[in-house]
Structure formats: structure tokens, C-alpha cells
Amino acid sequence: MPYEALPLSTRVPVLSWANHDLGPEESRMARNVAQLPFVFKHVALMPDVHLGKGALVGSVIATKDALIPAAVGVDIGCGMAALQTPYSANQLEGKLKRIRLDIEAAIPVGFQENKEVAKDAQNWQQWDDFKQLHAGVQDQYKKASRQMGSLGGGNHFLEVCLDSEDKVWLMLHSGSRGIGNLLAQCHINSAKNLARLAGSSLPDPDLAYFVKNTPEFAAYWHDLCWAQDYARRNREVMMARFKKIIEKQLAGGKPFKPKLLVNCHHNYAEEESHYGESVFVTRKGAVRARETDYGIIPGSMGAKSFIVKGKGNAESYCSCSHGAGRLLSRTKAKNTFSLDDLIQQTAGVECRKDEGIIDEIPGAYKPIEQVMANQADLVEIVATLKQVICVKG
Template identity: 75%
Template structure:
């Protein structure tokens, strides 16, 4: 489905790949962003768009000479990685419960961290740059080290999947943990403070921004890139452990060569060239989908997920959705669904089936097939995955 230009009276247009009308709060949020003077050309909304903080989740915002920290968000570098292994479904039959138990023992979830720090973590060159990060996080280096290789909570997950040809895939979703959150919060506070001092008339205080060429912009950009690298390595560390667990269960621990590896952010900002100009592209709940880029679009727990390849659609700033997108809030999901609903909707999947994960029930998310139809001009599907094991954060 091609995009539609929303009927909004804003200085810059808003192009939407969602086939539903935005609610009043969502419309207001889209208008607020499209009204900012430094927004480049237009704002692009992905099919999974929904309410966020300051800017909509599922929005792609290209800017000139400025960046909005709250639009990037607090889970800096949050994203996904997936690995296709040379195994087939029959090889994991009868082993899923044990694999899940070993994942839960090897990879901390929620607020937990690692008790021991492995070499791949201590050897990361990023620690040498830690002293250059925001002064208010200087006491967090030890915590950041211990959390490297941990999942976090909320909608973060680890899944073992099968594709349509019965091949085994490993997939996980995580970000930059506490250190990324603290870096983001401190810079958001600074941006709001500067906006107040300058008496800027912003449509929303969460749209406070930094102007390029200022020390505050340079400090934020430095910390942002660091946190994005941390998030990517965090996923790599967990995936390496996950891969060893599956290899042990299937091949007696013999290392295997992945057939395909994908690792992509969906909460981040980068410098890119679009329409012949260098701009800052912030993807808040969106994946880069330049031509030949591999990406991951997960459904909910119990639904299909997709490995995709970008088509390089410049109207979307070469982007696509980052998932199905929530249909309802966590609070509403807990009120609307019961434990029986969760058990029924996750039938056949080795996962937690308790009241602690009811807010992640498939029924709380948009139908992923519908979301995929709406972005056929943005990506092509490389593999369709169905999870058979899921560990939630």
C-alpha cells in the first residue's frame, strides 16, 4: 500500500503508511513534530504507528541542524538480531523446555544482571570512551559492564523460531539497558532546561532539541552513538550465548556457521543522505530499509515474525515498521485478557504462561499480516518465522 498524505495544516506534510485514522492524541503528536522549523521535507509514519512520548512510536523524523533527544527515546539503540542456523525443526523436538531453562539461566532478564563479566564484554573498546560520557553516569560503569549481555524487561524477548521451510532461527529484542536510559534522561533534561532558558514556544516540552554546533549537541551525539554501539554489542553477546545453548542441545556443543545474521536498531538516530542532502534521521520505532538492507519485523508473542530486505523507498526515508505495534496499552490488556486467554493464544509455544506477561498477549497487538500488507512498497519478505519458544523480559 502506498502512503497517504494526512490532511493536517502543518508547515511540513505527514506521510502515513498506516491504513487507519489517527486518534486525536496521535494526530496532535504528528502535528507537533511536523510544525518544528528544522524538520526536513516531511515526517513519515510507519504502519505500526502509535502514541509515544513527544513523537509517535513508528515515526521517522529527518531534521536539519537539530535533533530531539526525546524523539529518539530512552531505550537508545533498542533493536533486534536474528540468526539462521543449519538445523531443522525436528532436531529441537522434545528439547524446548530444557533449552528455555538454559536460556533463563544464562541470560539475565528484567532488572537482573550478570554475576560474572565475560572477556567479550571487558575487551570492548567502548569502555575506554566511558570517561567522555555525561558526568552523571560516571558511577555506572560497573553496572553497565554487568548488564552487557542481559535482556531487560517490557517487550524485550528471546525466541527460537522455525521458518516456512522448517529451518531453525534464533531471534532476540533488546537495547542499551540502564546506561542508555540514564544517558537519554540526562540529555532530555538538559534540552528541556535550555528550552526554558531560551523561552522557546514548543508545542510539547518533550520536543526540546539541541542545535548542531553547540556543546550540548556534540555531547548528546557522542553519548547517543556510544549507547547505540553498546546496544548492538549487548544483542551480540546474548545471541552468542543463545547459539551455544542450541548447539549444545542439537549438535553436542559443536559450533556451527550461521546461514544468515541480522542485527538492526529501531530506536536511534544517524546521519544519512536523503533527497540529496545530509540530514539527521531519527527512527523512533522504525527500521532502516535501504536497498538490500536486512531487517526484522516481529509480530507479538504467538504470532508470525518476518525477516525482510529493504526496497530503498525514499519517501519513507528508507524505513519500515519495527513490529506489529500495540493495539492497546499494557493496563488495558491486563484488564481485558485473562490467564486462560494467554494460555489459549500461546498454544504450542514453550513460554511463560502466568499473569506477569498478560500485557504481552498477542491480542494486545495489531495483526502483523495487516501491518506487512501496508508496507509492501518498503520491504520484501525474505523469511516468515513462527516462534516455538519465547523467553520474555
Template identity: 80%
Template sequence: MPYEPLNISTPVPVLSWANHELGYEELKMAKNVAALPFVFKHVALMPDVHLGKGALVGSVIATKDTIIPAAVGVDIGCGMAAVKTPYSADQLEGKLKKIRSDLEAMIPVGFNENKDVDKTAGNWQGWSSFKDLHKGVQDLKSKAMKQMGSLGGGNHFIEVCVDTENQVWLMLHSGSRNIGNVLAQCHINSAKELAKMTNTYLPDPDLAYFVAQSPAFAAYWHDLQWAQNYARYNRDVMMARFKKIVEKHLAGGKPMKPLLEVNCHHNYAEKEVHFGEEVYVTRKGAVRAQSEDYGIIPGSMGAKSYIVKGKGNAHSYCSCSHGAGRLMSRNKAKNQFSLDDLLAQTQGVECRKDRGILDEIPGAYKPIEQVMENQADLVEIVATLKQVVCVKG
């Protein structure tokens, strides 16, 4: 489905790839962003768009000489990693419980961290510049080092998947953990304080921003890039452990040669050129989909996921959705669905089956097939996956 301009009066248009009308609060959030004087050209909303903080999750915002910390969000660099293995689905028979057990033993989830700093994590070159980060995180280095190689909670997950050709894939979703969250909060608060000091009018306090060339902008941009790199490397560390576990069970420990590897952010900002101008592009719950870019669009646990290749659609700022997108809040999902619903909707998946993850039930998310149909002009599907093991925090 091609985009449709929202029927709202704003200084720049809002183009939507969602096939549904936005609710009052969602429209208000879209209007607030599109009303900012530095927003470039238009705002793009992906098919999985839903309420966020300050800006909609599933929005792509290009800005001239400014950056909005809350639009990037608190899980800086959150994203996906996937590996296509040389193994076939029949090799998994009888081994799913053991693989899940090893994953839960080897990769900390939720608020947990590694007991010791992983050797690979300790060698990350980003530690050398930790002292240059915001003063609000200077006592968190030890925690950040131990959390490198950990999953987190919420909608973060580790999955063994099988594609339509019975090939086994490894997939995981995680971000910059506590260190990214604290860095983001420090800079969001600084932006809000700056707006108050300068009497800057904002339609929403969460849209407080920094102006390029200012010390505050430079500090945030430095920390943002650091956290994005931390998040990417965090996924690399976990994926290395994931590979070893699967190699142990499917190949007697013999190292495998991946057939395809993808690692992409979906909560981040970068400087890019669009419509002939250099702008700062914030993807809040969106994946870069330049021509030939590989991306990952997961469904909910129990639903399909997709490996895609970008088509470089200029109107979306070369972007696509980052998942199915929530249909309802976590509290509403817990109130509306039962444990029996969870069991039915995750049938055939080796995963937790308890009330602790009821808010992640597939029914709480939009149908991924419809989301994919709505962005046929943004990406082409390379592989369609279905999970057989899912680990959550």
C-alpha cells in the same frame, strides 16, 4: 499499500503507511512534530504507528542541523538480532523446555544482571571512552558492564523460531539497558532546561532539541553513538550465548556456521543523505530499509515474525516498521484479557504462561499480517518465522 498524506494542516506534510485513522492524541503528536521549523521535507509514519512520548512510536523524522533526544527515546539503540541456523525443526523435538531453561539460566532478564562481567563484554572497546560520557552516568560503569549480555523486560524477548521451510532461527530483542536509559534522561532534561533558558516555544516540552555545532549537541551525539554501539554489542553477547545453548542441544556442542546474521536498531538516529541533502534521521520504532538492507519485523509472542530486505523507498526515508505495534496500552491489556486468553493465544509456544506477562499478550498488538501488507512498497519478505520458544523478563 502506498502512503497517504494525513489530512492535517502543518508546515510539512505527514505521510502515513498505516491503514487506519489516527486518534486525537496521535494526530496531535504528529502535528506537534510536523510544526517544528527544522523538520525536513515531511514526517513518515510506519504501519505500526502508535502513541509515544513527544513523537509517535513508528515515526521517522528527518531534521536539519538539530536533534530531539526524546524523539530517539530512552532505550537508545533498542533493536533486533537474528541468526538463520543450519538446523531443521525436527531436531528441536523434545528439547524446547531444556533450551528455554538454559536460556533463562544463562541470560539475565528483567532488572537482573550478570553476577560477573562477561569476558567478551569486558573486551568491548567502548569502555575506553566511558569517562567521556555525561557526568550523570559516571558511577554506573560497573552496572553497565554487568548488564552487558542481559535482556531487560517489557517487550524484550529471546525466541527460537521455525520458518516456512522448517529451518531453525534464533532471534532476540533488546537495547542499551539502564545505561542507555540514564544517558537519555540526562540529555532530555538538559534539552528541556535549555529551552526554558532561551524561551524557546515548543508545542510539547518533550520536543526540546539541540542545535548542531553547539556543545550540548556534540555531547548528546557522542553519548548517543556510544549507547547505540553498546546496544548492538549487547545483542552480540547474548546471541553468542544463545548459539552455544542451541549448539549443545542440537549439535552436541559442535559450533555451527550461521546461514544469515542480522543485527539492526529501531530506536536511534544517524546522519544520512535524503533527497540530495544531509540530514539527521531519527527512527523512533522504525528500521532502516535501504535497498538490500536486511531487517527484522517481529510480531507479538504467539504471532509470526519476518526477516525482510529493504526496497529503499525514498518517501519513508528508506525505513520500515519495527514490529506489529501496540493496539492497546499495557494497563488496558491487563484489564481486558485473562490468563485463559494468554494460554489460548500462546498455544504451541514454550514460554511463561502467567499474569506477569499479560500485557504482552498477542491480542494487545496489531495484526502483523496487516502491518506487513501495508508496507509492501517498503520491504520484501525474505523469511516468515513462527516462534516455538519465547523467553521474556
């Protein structure tokens, strides 16, 4: 689907790949961002766009010499990892529940953390930079160390999937855990305080920003890059444990080399070149999709997911969606669906089936097939996956 330029009368255009009109609150958010003086060329909205804080989830914002901490969000570096195994569906027969229980025993979920710091977490070189992080997180070193290799809650998950050829894939979704959240909050508050002191007239307080070549910008950029690296390493640590469980259950512990391995952020900022200029690109619920990039676009816990390769679409700032996108808020989902609905919508998936995850029911998300159809000009599909095991945060 080609993009549509939205009729919002803003300083820079807003290009949308969604197949629906924005609601009043969504339009207001898009307009607020597109009016900011440092936003570059245009704002790009992905097919899964929906309400966020300050900026829409599913928005790609290129900026000149400025960054908006709340637009990056509080789960800095949240993203996906997936790998293709050499195993086939028939090797999973009779083992699904055992594998799920092994995953839940090996990888802490929700508010849990590792009892001890894992060896592969201890060896991470960026721990040396911890003392240079914001003063507000300096008491969090032990917790951040124990949380590396843990999933978190909400929409984070680990899944065993099958592709269209019945090959087994491993997939997970997680970010920078408590340390990323706390760093984000520290810098969002700092940006808001600066805006108040400067008397800035922002359309939304959550669009407070830092300007390049200031101490505040330098501090945020340092901490942002650190948290993004933490998130990527966190996914690597979990995936290594996940892989060992599958090797134990399907191959007697014999290790395998992944046929394809993907690890990508979808809540982050990066310095890139677009339209011949150096800009900061904030992807708030979006994945980088250059021609050389592989990405992961998951559906809900009862729907298909997709491994994709980017097409390098310039108008999207070489980006694509990060998932199906929510159709209902968590509260509305809980009020709309019952436990019976959850059981019905996750039929055939080995997973928890209790009221604690009704807010993650497939019916709370947009149809992933429609989202994929809307971005045929952004990515090509490499593999189509369907989960057979799902462990939620």
C-alpha cells in the same frame, strides 16, 4: 500500500503508511513534530504507528542541524538480532523446555544482570570512552559492564523460531539497558532546561532539542552513538550465548556458521543523505530499509515474525516498521485479558504462562499480517518465522 498524505495543515507534510486514521492524540503528536522549524521535507509514519512520548512510535523524522532526544527515546539503540541455523524442526523434538531453561539460566532477564562481567563484554573497545560520557552516568560503569549480555524487561524477548521450510532461527529483541536509559534522561532534561532558559514556545516540552555546533549537541551525539554501539554489542553478546545453547542441545556442542545474521536498531538516530541533502534521521520505532539492508519485523509472542530486505523507498527515508505495534496499552491489556486468554493465545509456544506477562499477550498488538501488507512498497519478505520457544524479559 502507497502512503497517504494526512490532512493536518502542518509546515511539512505527514505521510502515513498506516491503514487507519490517527486518533486525536496521535494527530496532535504528528502535528506537533511536523510544525517544528528544522524538520526536513516531511514526516513518515510507519504501518505500526501508535502513541509515544513527544513523537509517535513508528515515526521517521529527518531534521536539519538539530536533534530531539525524546524523539529517539530512552531505550537508545533498542533493536533486533536474528540468525538462521542449519538445524531443522525435528531436531527440537523433546528439547523445547530444556532449551528454554538453559536460556533463562545463561541470559539475565528483567531487572537481573550478570553476576560478573562477561569476557566478551570486557573486550568491548568502547569502554575506553566511558569517562567522556555525561557526568550523570559516571557512577554506572560497573552496572553497565554487568548488564551487557542481559535482556531487560517489557517487550524484550529471546525466541527460537521455525521458518516456512522448518529451519530453526534464533531471534532476540533488546537495547542499551540501564545505561542507555540514564543517558537519554540526562540529555532530555538538559534539552528541556535549555528550552526553558531560552523561553522557547514548544508545542510539547518533550520536543526540546539540541542545535548542531553547540556543546550540548556534541555531547548528546557522542553519548547517543556510544549507547547505540552498546546496544548492538549487547545483542551480539546475548546471541553468542544463545547460539552456544543451541549448539549444545542440537549438535553436541559443535559450532555452526550462521546462514544469515541480522542485527538492526529501531530506536536511534543517524546522519544520512536524503533528497541530495545531509540530514539527521531519527527512527523512533522504525528500521532502516535501504536496498542493501536486512531487517527484522517481529509480531507478538504468539504471532509470525518476518526477516525482510529493504526496497530503498525514498518517501519513507528508506525505512519500515519495527513490529506489529501496540493496539492496547499495557494497563488496558492487563484489564482486558485473563491468564486463560494468555494460555490460549500462546498455545504451542514453550514460554512462561503467568500473570506477569499478560501485558505482552498477542491480543494487545495489531495484526502483523496487516502491518506487513501496508509496507509492501518498503520491504520484501525474505523469511516468515513462527516461534516455538519464547523467553520474555
